[in-house]
Amino acid sequence: MIGKLKGTVDEADEESVTVDVHGVGYVAFCGARTLAQLPGRGEAAELFIETYVREDMIRLYGFATKAEREWFRLLQSVQGVGAKVALAVVGTLTPGDLANAVALQDRATVSRAPGVGPKVAARIVAELKDKVPAFSGAAGEESLGLKREIGEGVAPAPVADAVSALVNLGYSREQAASAIATALREAGEGAASTSLIRLGLKALSR
Numbered sequence: 001m002i003g004k005l006k007g008t009v010d011e012a013d014e015e016s017v018t019v020d021v022h023g024v025g026y027v028a029f030c031g032a033r034t035l036a037q038l039p040g041r042g043e044a045a046e047l048f049i050e051t052y053v054r055e056d057m058i059r060l061y062g063f064a065t066k067a068e069r070e071w072f073r074l075l076q077s078v079q080g081v082g083a084k085v086a087l088a089v090v091g092t093l094t095p096g097d098l099a100n101a102v103a104l105q106d107r108a109t110v111s112r113a114p115g116v117g118p119k120v121a122a123r124i125v126a127e128l129k130d131k132v133p134a135f136s137g138a139a140g141e142e143s144l145g146l147k148r149e150i151g152e153g154v155a156p157a158p159v160a161d162a163v164s165a166l167v168n169l170g171y172s173r174e175q176a177a178s179a180i181a182t183a184l185r186e187a188g189e190g191a192a193s194t195s196l197i198r199l200g201l202k203a204l205s206r
Contacts, residue, residue, distance in 0.1 A: 006046045028062030031091020067095040078127045089113040102128045162196035179203040
């Protein structure tokens with residue numbers, strides 16, 4: 001079982017790269033983002049590998065980070081998602097983008113990956129929502145729960161309004177949700193949107 005390759009780039013095409021490791025060329029299939037990050041021919045490269053062994057072939061999938069490899073594995077736990085689709089998803093979205101899309105139940109973002117239609121995207125965000133590790137940072141689990149409520153349209157109006165206001169000020173949805181989760185802990189349930197916005201901005205300025 002091969003878990004990592006460290007060598008030099010021999011050649012690359014639109015789907016794969018050949019890594020020369022002490023004179024042996026290993027062909028690894030990679031997503032678009034990983035291929036774009038690879039150095040030029042003859043330069044040092046390192047890939048985290050997922051090895052597939054079947055009766056008729058052995059295939060290596062390469063990733064720039066361990067997180068991308070974990071997402072590749074996790075995506076294939078979703079009904080109807082095989083290696084090809086999983087590779088397209090991690091080749092289009094960063095691990096952070098994926099985690100955020102699942103937390104927000106954002107099917108549109110997942111649908112940006114080639115070959116991923118609305119139905120598959122819906123299954124991905126639905127089936128993975130309880131499998132994705134909690135977000136780190138100021139709000140942790142509360143932030144993750146809040147993002148799910150916002151994405152599913154069930155967050156209280158003042159909360160949704162406060163997040164929307166911060167997004168309109170130029171903050172990302174993730175930053176806004178984390179800040180408002182922090183604000184909710186301080187202000188308590190039932191706080192007005194104006195109070196949440198003020199406290200959210202305070203949290204963002206720290």
